[in-house]
Amino acid sequence: MSFDPYAPPTAQAGGPAGGGGRVHLAGSDLVIEKTAVLPPICIKCGNRSDVRSVAKKFQWSPTWARLMIVFCTIGGIIAMLVTQKKAELLLPLCGPCDARWKAARNATIVGVVVIVAAFLGARLSDDPSVFGVAVLGGIAVFVALMVAYVRPRVITVTKIDDAAVYCRGFSPDAAREMTGYQTST
Numbered sequence: 001m002s003f004d005p006y007a008p009p010t011a012q013a014g015g016p017a018g019g020g021g022r023v024h025l026a027g028s029d030l031v032i033e034k035t036a037v038l039p040p041i042c043i044k045c046g047n048r049s050d051v052r053s054v055a056k057k058f059q060w061s062p063t064w065a066r067l068m069i070v071f072c073t074i075g076g077i078i079a080m081l082v083t084q085k086k087a088e089l090l091l092p093l094c095g096p097c098d099a100r101w102k103a104a105r106n107a108t109i110v111g112v113v114v115i116v117a118a119f120l121g122a123r124l125s126d127d128p129s130v131f132g133v134a135v136l137g138g139i140a141v142f143v144a145l146m147v148a149y150v151r152p153r154v155i156t157v158t159k160i161d162d163a164a165v166y167c168r169g170f171s172p173d174a175a176r177e178m179t180g181y182q183t184s185t
């Protein structure tokens with residue numbers, strides 16, 4: 001209804017200059033090329049009404065770089081910055097899924113505040129066991145929030161390379177339509 005991609009796919013089909021990117025499945029990942037124009041079907045739930053095109057930014061760095069933070073904070077941060085890849089996709093989302101995604105983003109902010117508050121609060125105590133319990137509790141709340149609340153509401157990225165974004169959390173119906181979209185036009 002209110003779907004408004006930057007480039008109409010019918011005018012761009014097959015054109016490598018713009019909007020010619022393709023979408024395919026690789027195992028459990030939906031691989032969306034950065035130049036792909038997606039059809040107006042909600043990528044989260046497969047709904048076809050009230051679908052709008054929403055710009056979403058993603059960033060990703062390899063697991064080894066993220067794990068390095070545990071062993072060497074500065075080295076890990078440098079490794080993440082050097083290896084980090086970013087992408088922005090115009091994702092088709094229906095009204096309710098768009099609202100759920102925004103709620104997930106707000107929950108992520110709350111989770112970060114909980115961790116910081118737990119860490120700062122724990123520093124007020126001289127008892128090291130209080131410190132450990134508070135910090136671990138803060139991290140546990142954050143992880144639970146991410147797994148149970150945030151993850152089901154967003155598209156998660158498993159990899160980004162120069163050409164494409166590998167994602168999960170999509171509707172199988174939407175994936176089927178998207179993978180056949182470019183080739184059928």
Ligand SMILES: [Zn+2]
Nearest residue numbers: 042045094097
């Ligand atoms: Zn939806």
